[in-house]
Amino acid sequence: MPRIDRHLLRQVAYPFVVAIGLVVALVFLFQARRLARAALGLGLTLSDVFTIFASALPPFLVLAIPIAFLLAVLLGLGRLSQDLEIVAIRASGATPLRIGRTTILLGAVVSLGCIPIAVIGEPYGLRTLHQRLVSVGLRNLSQAVRPGVFSEDFRGSAVYARQRSDDGTLSDVLLFDERDPERTVMMTARRGRVTTDSSNHVSFRLEQGEMHFGTPIEPSRYDRLHFERAELALDAHDEISRRTKFVSIIGRLTMTQMREIFENQDRDRDRDRADEVYARRVEQTYWRRLAFPSMAFVFGVVGAAIALTDRARSRARNAVIGILVVVAYYVSTRIADIAVFNDLLAPFVAAWLPNLAFLVPAFVIFMRSGRPK
Numbered sequence: 001m002p003r004i005d006r007h008l009l010r011q012v013a014y015p016f017v018v019a020i021g022l023v024v025a026l027v028f029l030f031q032a033r034r035l036a037r038a039a040l041g042l043g044l045t046l047s048d049v050f051t052i053f054a055s056a057l058p059p060f061l062v063l064a065i066p067i068a069f070l071l072a073v074l075l076g077l078g079r080l081s082q083d084l085e086i087v088a089i090r091a092s093g094a095t096p097l098r099i100g101r102t103t104i105l106l107g108a109v110v111s112l113g114c115i116p117i118a119v120i121g122e123p124y125g126l127r128t129l130h131q132r133l134v135s136v137g138l139r140n141l142s143q144a145v146r147p148g149v150f151s152e153d154f155r156g157s158a159v160y161a162r163q164r165s166d167d168g169t170l171s172d173v174l175l176f177d178e179r180d181p182e183r184t185v186m187m188t189a190r191r192g193r194v195t196t197d198s199s200n201h202v203s204f205r206l207e208q209g210e211m212h213f214g215t216p217i218e219p220s221r222y223d224r225l226h227f228e229r230a231e232l233a234l235d236a237h238d239e240i241s242r243r244t245k246f247v248s249i250i251g252r253l254t255m256t257q258m259r260e261i262f263e264n265q266d267r268d269r270d271r272d273r274a275d276e277v278y279a280r281r282v283e284q285t286y287w288r289r290l291a292f293p294s295m296a297f298v299f300g301v302v303g304a305a306i307a308l309t310d311r312a313r314s315r316a317r318n319a320v321i322g323i324l325v326v327v328a329y330y331v332s333t334r335i336a337d338i339a340v341f342n343d344l345l346a347p348f349v350a351a352w353l354p355n356l357a358f359l360v361p362a363f364v365i366f367m368r369s370g371r372p373k
Helices: 003-039 047-084 083-090 098-142 237-244 255-267 273-291 295-307 315-341 347-368
Strands: 157-164 170-177 186-197 201-212 222-235
Touching: 003 047, 003 098, 047 098, 047 295, 047 315, 083 315, 098 273, 098 347, 170 201, 186 222, 201 295, 255 273, 273 315, 273 347, 295 315, 295 347, 315 347
Parallel strands: none
Antiparallel strands: 157 170, 170 186, 186 201, 201 222
16 A cells, blocks of 8 residues: 555544544434433343444444544544645645545445445344343233332333232232223232233233222223232233333334335235335435445545645634534435435435435536646
8 A cells, every 4th residue: 555545544543443433422412412322220230221222223323434534534524634744745746635545435345344334233232122121021020010009101000009019919909990981900919920022912810809990981880809819911012112212113024024014015006105105215214224324435535535625724613614524414414314204305316315415516516626727
């Protein structure tokens, strides 16, 4: 590798490593409230904490790595421009393409490295995150019945227990089940225990108790049933959904599953509007998983075009410009989302259009930056 390429690579590589750490930290700070709302207060173990944050990392890295690369290019080449090293290199006869090829090729390598993170790591991470949050949430719900307090964490039900032993056994249990307004049930039991399963259901296993039935249709009718053992399944879907709603359902799909959804929708002639919009969103996410990693290459060209202009800027100003570029890119993706929802753009076009909208002007500016005035 020529000396000039090694020098340029060092100027970009070091800030890139630091920028990845900073951007990941910032992204986690912005997302910490969601994770905290979903996970804190659930009696997390060290394994839970590690799994939750590790599985949430791949979706963040897909965006954090290209953004960090843009900042690294702006800071690295910006320092060379500020110290007039770019002027000296140009004076030796180097073209903008010769100067910027190192960052552009590095951006292409970074983009290729991001593809497995987006295609494999993101859906696997989101599925793992969702499964662990559900598991922790169910575990918490199974321990939610506190002695002497009515627990209303279950849809249409309330539970009370006078005592709770260390092994989780409840004593003197009182349970109201009003999920069916036509058949209200009250249960009392000497002992009870809460169990959970993977279907977001919490079961109350009761021993030595009574069931009391009433109905508003026949107010004068009252039924009472004695039992030695009984089991009542309560739905915890609302509570689990509230804690995990920020984990995208589409994001948890693999590329193969996404392709099956929108290809089957294209063959379905009786599709309704909701299914069509959902299929278009899935298709856009499918292509965006390839478009987002390529941001590193696009941002490499954008950063080189900004840094190689004749006007020298401070590194702080280059960092501000980089942030503005990221904001503009984000706005363009939101506009593309709206266009897909309103059938104004095909999902494939909407996924790749922001990249082209930044790449073409940046490449033109990049090639014109070295022309003599």
